[in-house]
Amino acid sequence: MSRSQATILTNMCLIEDGRGNIVMQIRDPKRYSWSGAALPGGHIEAHEGLVESVIREVKEETGLTIKSPKLVGMKHWYTTDDERYLVFLYRTSDFEGDLRSTEEGEVRWVAREKVVHMDLAYDMLNLLRVFEEDNLSELFYRERLENDFLREFW
Template sequence: MAISDYYKNLRSQVGNDLIFMPSVAAIIKNNKNEILFQYPGKGEKWSLPAGAIELGETPAQAVVREVWEETGLRVKPKKLLGVFGGENFRYTYPNGDQVEYNIHVFDCLYIDGELSPIDGESEKLLFIKKENKPELALPYPEYIFEDISSERTYFQWDEQWLANL
């Protein structure tokens, strides 16, 4: 689904103005340890399979739904890798819509399915080695692309902000 009725209604009221958007993204690796990236086309940059959390949906439910819609793959979230947001996670779409994402990034286990976008939001879907990853639309930290064996979850901190608490 390109845009839910909720966001269509919100956009009809605020136009292209900046809105806060709770979202999810998935790290999905194949058996060669390559990461799945999505190219939406239309002048946008590459991304992880990702999307907005809908009303009444948990972040884990949202990542399963979004991955299915954008890739045709069924996944199971294994671990929360990090939560990201703030000014660095603002994005302006080619149509002028502005968002500030608050993103829950999950490490996901592939269950089944074949790469075949369902919702028309993906022009290309490619598994790519982390050292060859394309330029992404959002500044995810390198940590989330590594082989993660610890149970650590990455929290985005500004050390200066933390020192002022």
């Protein structure tokens, strides 16, 4: 029995400024199927390290150079093509540079308590729990439901 499977590797990073604000990216619904406010991140390129990839993605999408990102968990599910989709979740408050928006979307600092009032990308509140709660390290969507949403398991 083969243990290999088609896999898509991605990352996401919670960036904090030490004053209660986090970086949020407003993703354009015309450009992305997963649109709304989300944390920056993206795909891991072939032959690229995991930490290297999150540093690169954050730089490309926000203009910030992050340092010492800490892996805090992961989100994963199976696509309709039966590929496993993995999102490595990182967190840091160590960064340099000035925040700037790109074609990927507008980026801005948002007070953490105001995030719940934003038009968030699907499941961002569940994802934030993995970033912030020490007893959680995984968000796994085991099954796709009829309305195309997924049922999550912790």
